[in-house]
Amino acid sequence: MRIATYLHDGRRYHGVVEGSDVRALPDGTSPVEAAYGVRPVGRAVPLADVHLLAPLEPATIRDFVTFEEHVEGVRRSVDGAGGVPEAWYDAPTFYFTNPYAVIGPYDDVPVPPGSRLLDFELEVAAVIGREGRDLAPEQARDHIVGYTILNDWSARDLQSREMQVRLGPCKGKDTAATLGPYLVTADELEPYRDSDGFLRLGLTASVNGEVVGKDLLSNMSWTFEEMVAYASRGTVVRPGDVLGSGTCGNGGCLAELWGARGEQSPPPLQPGDTVTLTVEGIGSVSNTVVSGVDPVPLSAARRRSRERP
Template identity: 90%
Template sequence: MRIATYLHEGRRCHGIVEDDTVRALPEGTSPVQAAYGTRPVGPPVPLADVRLLAPLEPATLRDFVTFEEHVEGVRRSVDGVGGVPEAWYDAPTFYFTNPYAVIGPYDDVPVPPGSSLLDFELEVAAVIGREGRDLTPERARDHIVGYTILNDWSARDLQSREMQVRLGPCKGKDTAATLGPYLVTADELEPYRDGDGFLRLALTAAVNGEVVGEDLLSNMSWTFEEMAAYASRGTLVRPGDVLGSGTCGNGGCLAELWGVRGEQSPPPLKPGDTVTLTVEGIGTVSNTVVAGADPVPLPTARLRRRERP
């Protein structure tokens, strides 16, 4: 089942996609609820007549980093250091990113204020459908209701500078995160699962129609079930939480290519560039970069006298 969120005749709707049409769900039905079998009630509306939005508004958005090839390339590009940190192999590390920055599959993406090194990131995201805590990977499979494409837009210059403070990226990852085009229920992708439990989906990234990256989702080093188990360790995962796979390798982002090639080729994204990401079994998202706002000036840190009470 493919579940869409869309605008039609001025109304925001959730619906089930059937071929090239969408049928609205009962009023008040969420995309996650629909994934458990709610039937549509509206008449079929051509997809060409609606504007697709992000398939859901996530409660939280955890972005993992599960592709070794990506870590190696980006570390060389951003930090100037080769190899993969030893700690990366311990567990499927993630950071919390901004759920308010989620945009739709065909929305424009503004350049983050103050950035001149904008990049895309090709990812797949799992969506939690049931609440759970301290899950095992085996139990976690029943808590994943579906999947969607994630483009974790990244301001590499801001990210590189702020991560020197030894915290996760903040404004380097704060302007946009594409989700879409649909929430595809987990059962739809079961035929792609390999013998090790990974989803073997073909991934493709293109800039202005030119393919710059291709990979397989099964090159992840942890399964989504293992990621969900780790996310739930000592805390709750709840319906609507989104778990990003992290960026794939072999050109899943520009920074990885910059690290491998030793130069900014292809160049950073600029207004007018269109990034198109395609994931087998899920669909395609395509966003065009537009000019963003200028940063509001702020002072640098004040050196204080460190008075004590």
């Protein structure tokens, strides 16, 4: 099943996609509830006549970093260091990103204030359907209701500077995160699962119609079930939580290519550029970059006396 959230005739709906149409769900039904089998009640409306929004509004977004090739390339580009940190191999590390920055699969993306190095990131995200705590990986599969595409837009210049403080990223990742085009229920992707438990989905990234990256989701170093288990360690995961795979390798973002090539080729994204990300079995999202706003000036840190009472 494919669950969509959309605008039609001035109203916002959740619905089930049926071929080239979408049918609204009963009022008050969440996308996660729908994925467990709630049937649509509305008339069929052509997808061409609706405006697709992000398939859900997550309370939290944990973004992992599970592709070794991406870590190696981006570290060289952002930090100027080679190789992969040994600590990366210990566990599927993640950070919490901004759920208020979520945009739809075809919405425009403003350049983050003060940034000159805008980048995309091609990811797949798992969506939690059932609450759980301290889960084992073999339990976690029953807590994943479905999957969607995630584009974790990144201001690389802001990210590079702020992470020198050993905290973050923060404003380098704060302007936009694309989800879409649908929430695809987990059962639809089971035929793609390989013998090691990974989903073998083809991933493609294009800028202005030119392919710049291709990879397989099965090149992740941890399964989504292991990621959910780690996320639930000592805490809870709840319905609607989103867990991103992290950016794939082989051109899943521009910064990885910059690190590998030693130059900004392809160039950073500019207003007018359109980024299209396609994931086998899920679909495509396509966002166009537009001009953003200038940053509101702030003073630099004030050097204080450290006087004590």
